[in-house]
Amino acid sequence: MLDFTYQNPVKIIFGKEKIQDVAGEIPPDATVLLLYGQGSIKKNGVHALTIEALAGRRVIEFGGIEPNPSYETAMAAVNVVREKGIGFLLSVGGGSVLDATKFIAAAARFEDGDPWQIMSGAPIHDAVPLGAILTLPATGSEMNTNAVISRKSSADKLYFSSPLVYPRFSILDPTTTYSLPPRQTANGVVDAFVHVMEQYLTWPSDAPLQDRMAEGILQTLIEEGPKALTDPHDYNVRANIMWCATLALNDLIGQGVPEDWSTHMIGHQITAMHGLDHAQTLAIVLPVIMDVKRDKKREKILQYAERVWKIDSAALGEEKTIDSAMAKTREFFETLGVRTRLGDYGINAASIPAIIEKLQEHGMTALGEHADIGPDTIREILERCL
Ligand code: NZQ
């Protein structure tokens, strides 16, 4: 096992009717900026519950944060934070609202020029405290240090990470996810699944606990994901998916093991240039990376095949077992309704060079757990994604 230091301070408040406890988690004297997306919280009642829970507090609202949140919109919120002396940010919505909130928290206290520099690694020294009411299980943002922000003007989608933007708390009420459209439910399951795979499907590092935690999350998502589509109001199904998504990317299963993240880096650029949902890009890229990297990932793909999909590798032989594990993975995404080919979204070979160019511009030329996925391999991967 590799060495690690792990500290995760996020207070998770999980269960039905927990939104009503939100005021107790926020300093009483702080002016709160309630951030939200494009209206889902007004339709499903979460906005009303939040406002009711914050009765008597000074609350200002900022809505309109888009999926794949933009720097441009976030900067409008930064102005509000500065002008109104906001002391606490409350994100109410999915990963996009929360990621934007994290960026706003850091950008509002960034004094070294244009806050976009945060997205290329400029150090941050302070952030407005924040908390979350999560309505979409997918990103793990509710219990991690990451935020992914897009810049419309330059078609960039980049991430930053800082312990200063850990939420102080995250309220996870699975009933808030009943209203998710099937597409977003499926996206969430796929995103959580791929988060686990990025921390699991590398090389064996004698970390059987991390492996089994990862396999447990994958198996739970395979069992529960389809149920959420057939019975969206099943509380336990929604609760299990929500907890899986948090554990998939609160960095616990990645401690002491190598990590990949190439599917995400390539996927982010596809979203930035073509507008696909985050999970759609992952469903396209992951199965192909498994194939292109089948030799370097061989031992873990075989373990995945045997333990997660119960494929009998002794009977089938190694190559066919790997083929079968890849096919099962792709089929799982498709069964959830997430298409797995670039062509399914109208993207053809002509788009590939620009994606590679952008990745190069951002120094993403040595991706993967072996840092051996460069422009040529990315081209091969994207061509096989068509
Ligand atoms: O904007 P509203 O009206 O709220 O609608 C949203 C949005 O249209 C809707 N929605 C959310 N909760 C709902 C709901 N609709 C009905 N009922 C509910 N309960 O769903 C749509 C998608 O929401 P969004 O927040 O964009 O989805 P998600 O949570 O999947 O977040 C995606 C973003 O997170 C980034 C992605 O790249 C993408 O930008 N990621 C963040 C990560 C992190 N912070 O660690 C890691 C991930 O790998 C990912 O990159």
Ligand code: ZN
């Ligand atoms: Zn993701």
